Amino acid sequence: MTANNDGVPVASTDPELAEFEAEFTESPVDTEKTPLVIKLLVAATFVVILNETIMINAMPHLMADFDVTARDAQWISSIFMLTMAAVIPVTGWFLQRVTTRSAYTIAMTTFGLGTIICGTAPIFEMLLVGRAVQAAGTAVMMPLLMTTVMTVVPEQARGRVMGNMMLAISVAPAMGPALSGLILQLGSWRLIFAFVLPVAAVVSVLSLRHLKNVGETQTSPVSWSSVALAAFGFAALVYGLSEVGARSSGQLTLFIGVGVALVAAFTLYQLRLQRTGSPLLDLRAFKSRTFTVTLVLMSVGFMAFLGSMILLPLYLQNLRGLSAMETGLLVMPGGLAMGLLGPRVGAIYDRIGARPLVIPGAILMTVVLFTMSQVIDANTPYALLLGLHVVLMVSLASIFTPMFTLGLSSLTPELYSHGSSILGTLQQVAGAVGTAVIVVILENRSESLVSGGASVNEGFVGGLQWAFVAGAIFGAIVIALSLLLPAKADQPAAPVAAH
Incomplete structure (x- = not known):
C-alpha cells in the first residue's frame, strides 16, 4: 500500500x-x-x-x-x-x-x-x-x-x-x-x-x-572502484578469519589487515558517493536506530551461532568417532526445528512485537551454551546433546526471525535492497569472526592443558568447554542489546531522494 x-x-x-x-x-x-x-x-x-x-x-x-x-x-x-x-x-x-x-x-x-x-x-x-x-x-x-x-x-x-x-x-x-x-x-x-x-x-x-x-x-552507472574494493576487501577479510588455526599468524595478519583496510576504504568511498553520485551500498540505512541495533544484535548472534555450531561436529567426529553423515543426522533435528518454528515465531511477532520474543530467546541461548560447557565430556549421552541442540535452535529462531523483520521494516522502501545486502554481508563477516574466535579459544586452551600434562582428549574437551563459555558470553551481549529494542519497528523516515 x-x-x-x-x-x-x-x-x-x-x-x-x-x-x-x-x-x-x-x-x-x-x-x-x-x-x-x-x-x-x-x-x-x-x-x-x-x-x-x-x-x-x-x-x-x-x-x-x-x-x-x-x-x-x-x-x-x-x-x-x-x-x-x-x-x-x-x-x-x-x-x-x-x-x-x-x-x-x-x-x-x-x-x-x-x-x-x-x-x-x-x-x-x-x-x-x-x-x-x-x-x-x-x-x-x-x-x-x-x-x-x-x-x-x-x-x-x-x-x-x-x-x-x-x-x-x-x-x-x-x-x-x-x-x-x-x-x-x-x-x-x-x-x-x-x-x-x-x-x-x-x-x-x-x-x-x-x-x-x-x-x-x-x-x-556502476562504480567499478566500489565493486573492486568490496569484492577484494570482504573476500580477504573473510578468508583471513576463516583460516585461523590453519595458517601462520603472519599470513593471517596480512590477509585480515588488507581486508580491513579495503573495507574501510569501501565504506568511506560509499559515504562520498552518497553526496556526489550513486553508492554501490547505501549506508544511509544506518540512520535508522532500530536497523543499526538489530544489525549489531544479529551480528553478535551469528557469531555465537556459527562459532558454536562448528564445535559440535568437531566433538562428534574427532572425539566420538562419528562419520560426517552420522553427525549431519544428529544435528538435523535442530535445524528442522529452527526452520519449522520460523513461521510460528513470525506470526507471534506480528501480534506482540520483538522484545517478548528476542529477550527470552537470548536468555535461553545463553543458558544452553553455558550448560553445554558444563556437560560436554568424552561420554556425554547423544540424547542430551541432541536435546540441547534442538533447544538452542529454538532459541535462535525466536531471535533471528523478529530481527530480520524489525530491522528491515524500519527502513524506507528505497533502502530495502541495500538493507538486505548489508545484513547478508555482515552475516558472512560475523560468522567468520565468531568461528575464528571460537577456534582460537579452543586451540589455545587445548594446547595449554596438554602442555600441563593432560591427554590429548582431555585437552580437547577442556578447549571445547572454554569455547562454549565464549559462546555464552556472546549470548550475554545479545541479551544486553535486546533490551535496546523497540517493541515494533520505528516509522521509516521520509523516502530517500532518488540518485
Missing part, C-alpha cells in the same frame, strides 16, 4: 504490486496466507543455500579422484563462502537496477551454470570455478527474497512471511551434509550436482510462471 498526503493508505498504482497486496487485503482470511510467489522464492533460496554445505561429505571422494590434499579439498566450501562475501555487497545496487524477474532469472541461471560446471569438471580447479559461479547466483537470492517480501507484504503480516525464510536460512545448511551422505551411497560425488540441477530447474520454471516485477528500477 501507498499513502496520500494525509497518511491515509491508498491502493498501489502499480497493477502488479496491487495484485500482490490484494492477497492480503481482500479479506481477514487472506492475511493468514503467504503468496505463492514468496513460497516459490523460498524454495529456490532453499535449493541454492543447500549447496553451501552439501559438498562436505564429498571431500574424501574429491581427494581420491583429483589427487588433492585435505587442505585443498576444503576449498570446495571456502570458495563458496568467499564468493558470497565478495558478491553480496553488490546486490543492493544490482536489485535496484534490474527488474525482479530479471534478477531472479540471472541468479538462477548463474547458479545452474555453476552446477553444470561442477558436475562435469575434469580437473579440481574447474570444480572450484563452478562452485564460485554457484555462489555468485546464491548471493543474489537472499537479498532478492528479503526485498520482495518487504515490498509486497504489508507490515502486519511480515513477521509470519519472513519466518518462512527460516526454512531456507537454517534447514538447508543443516540438511546439506546428511543429504549428500545419502546421495554418495549411490555412487560418484557428481550425482550430487545431477540431483541439484533438475530440482533447481523445476523450481525456477515454476517461480517464473508466477513471479511479477515489483517496485521501480533506477538507472545509474
Whole structure:
C-alpha cells in the first residue's frame, strides 16, 4: 500500500504490486496466507543455500579422484563462502537496477551454470570455478527474497512471511551434509550436482510462471572502484578469519589487515558517493536506530551461532568417532526445528512485537551454551546433546526471525535492497569472526592443558568447554542489546531522494 498526503493508505498504482497486496487485503482470511510467489522464492533460496554445505561429505571422494590434499579439498566450501562475501555487497545496487524477474532469472541461471560446471569438471580447479559461479547466483537470492517480501507484504503480516525464510536460512545448511551422505551411497560425488540441477530447474520454471516485477528500477552507472574494493576487501577479510588455526599468524595478519583496510576504504568511498553520485551500498540505512541495533544484535548472534555450531561436529567426529553423515543426522533435528518454528515465531511477532520474543530467546541461548560447557565430556549421552541442540535452535529462531523483520521494516522502501545486502554481508563477516574466535579459544586452551600434562582428549574437551563459555558470553551481549529494542519497528523516515 501507498499513502496520500494525509497518511491515509491508498491502493498501489502499480497493477502488479496491487495484485500482490490484494492477497492480503481482500479479506481477514487472506492475511493468514503467504503468496505463492514468496513460497516459490523460498524454495529456490532453499535449493541454492543447500549447496553451501552439501559438498562436505564429498571431500574424501574429491581427494581420491583429483589427487588433492585435505587442505585443498576444503576449498570446495571456502570458495563458496568467499564468493558470497565478495558478491553480496553488490546486490543492493544490482536489485535496484534490474527488474525482479530479471534478477531472479540471472541468479538462477548463474547458479545452474555453476552446477553444470561442477558436475562435469575434469580437473579440481574447474570444480572450484563452478562452485564460485554457484555462489555468485546464491548471493543474489537472499537479498532478492528479503526485498520482495518487504515490498509486497504489508507490515502486519511480515513477521509470519519472513519466518518462512527460516526454512531456507537454517534447514538447508543443516540438511546439506546428511543429504549428500545419502546421495554418495549411490555412487560418484557428481550425482550430487545431477540431483541439484533438475530440482533447481523445476523450481525456477515454476517461480517464473508466477513471479511479477515489483517496485521501480533506477538507472545509474556502476562504480567499478566500489565493486573492486568490496569484492577484494570482504573476500580477504573473510578468508583471513576463516583460516585461523590453519595458517601462520603472519599470513593471517596480512590477509585480515588488507581486508580491513579495503573495507574501510569501501565504506568511506560509499559515504562520498552518497553526496556526489550513486553508492554501490547505501549506508544511509544506518540512520535508522532500530536497523543499526538489530544489525549489531544479529551480528553478535551469528557469531555465537556459527562459532558454536562448528564445535559440535568437531566433538562428534574427532572425539566420538562419528562419520560426517552420522553427525549431519544428529544435528538435523535442530535445524528442522529452527526452520519449522520460523513461521510460528513470525506470526507471534506480528501480534506482540520483538522484545517478548528476542529477550527470552537470548536468555535461553545463553543458558544452553553455558550448560553445554558444563556437560560436554568424552561420554556425554547423544540424547542430551541432541536435546540441547534442538533447544538452542529454538532459541535462535525466536531471535533471528523478529530481527530480520524489525530491522528491515524500519527502513524506507528505497533502502530495502541495500538493507538486505548489508545484513547478508555482515552475516558472512560475523560468522567468520565468531568461528575464528571460537577456534582460537579452543586451540589455545587445548594446547595449554596438554602442555600441563593432560591427554590429548582431555585437552580437547577442556578447549571445547572454554569455547562454549565464549559462546555464552556472546549470548550475554545479545541479551544486553535486546533490551535496546523497540517493541515494533520505528516509522521509516521520509523516502530517500532518488540518485
